[in-house]
Amino acid sequence: MSEQSALSSEELDFLRQLFSSQLIGKPLHIPSFKVDGGALANALLSRLGRHAQLSLQARMDNYSMSFPLQLVEDEMHSLQLEMGAPSIYEEGAIRRPWRLVLDTPWVLQDQDGAETGLLVHEVAPDSLLIGSHADAALPDNFSLWLPLPGLEPMPVKARRIRASTGQRAAYSLLLRHSEHSERIRQFIFEQYRQQNPQLQAVS
Incomplete structure (x- = not known):
C-alpha cells in the first residue's frame, strides 16, 4: 500500500x-x-x-x-x-502498541478485593507499566486483579520483562479469557477516542 x-x-x-x-x-x-x-x-x-x-x-x-x-x-x-x-x-x-498513560494510577487488588502496593501507570492490550508504594521492591511475577474503571475487576497474571525509569517495570500480561483482552482493548479504544476529538461524530 x-x-x-x-x-x-x-x-x-x-x-x-x-x-x-x-x-x-x-x-x-x-x-x-x-x-x-x-x-x-x-x-x-x-x-x-x-x-x-x-x-x-x-x-x-x-x-x-x-x-x-x-x-x-x-x-x-x-x-x-x-x-x-x-x-x-x-x-x-x-x-x-499505543499505551494509555493514566493520570491517576490504578491500584491492583488481591482476590478478596483488597488493594495491594502495586500501581498501574500505563496500560496496553498485552502489558502494564507497574510501580509500587514507597518504592517497594517489584515482584518478578504476580497474579492479581486489574480494576478497569466502570467494570468488574478482572484476574490477570503478569511476568516482569524489563525495568523502566523511576522505580517502575514493564510486565507482560497473561489473561485467562479472550474476552478479558477484548475488554482491555475496548477500554483503551474509548480513551483514545476521547483524546482525539477529530474522531468524534459531528452532531
Whole structure:
C-alpha cells in the first residue's frame, strides 16, 4: 500500500460514526454488518473466515488501528461481519502498541478485593507499566486483579520483562479469557477516542 494513500470522505464519515462519543462508557457492543457480495464472493469470504484471521486496517497521522473481523452465518445462511475493538499502534522507527498513560494510577487488588502496593501507570492490550508504594521492591511475577474503571475487576497474571525509569517495570500480561483482552482493548479504544476529538461524530 502506498504511504501517500488517504481515506475518502465516505470512509472518514464511517470512522467518525464508529468512534461516536455516544458509545463511550457503554457496555461492549459488537458492531455487525450484513455481507452480500453474491454467491461466489460470499463463499470465498466464508472460506477465508474459517481459515484466516480477518481485519480492517485504518491509519491516521502516526497511529494505525487493526479491527478484528469475524464472519458469522445465520440460520438463513446470510453472512454477518462482526467487528471487535481494535489494537492501536504507534508507528515510527519501531512499531509498538499505543499505551494509555493514566493520570491517576490504578491500584491492583488481591482476590478478596483488597488493594495491594502495586500501581498501574500505563496500560496496553498485552502489558502494564507497574510501580509500587514507597518504592517497594517489584515482584518478578504476580497474579492479581486489574480494576478497569466502570467494570468488574478482572484476574490477570503478569511476568516482569524489563525495568523502566523511576522505580517502575514493564510486565507482560497473561489473561485467562479472550474476552478479558477484548475488554482491555475496548477500554483503551474509548480513551483514545476521547483524546482525539477529530474522531468524534459531528452532531
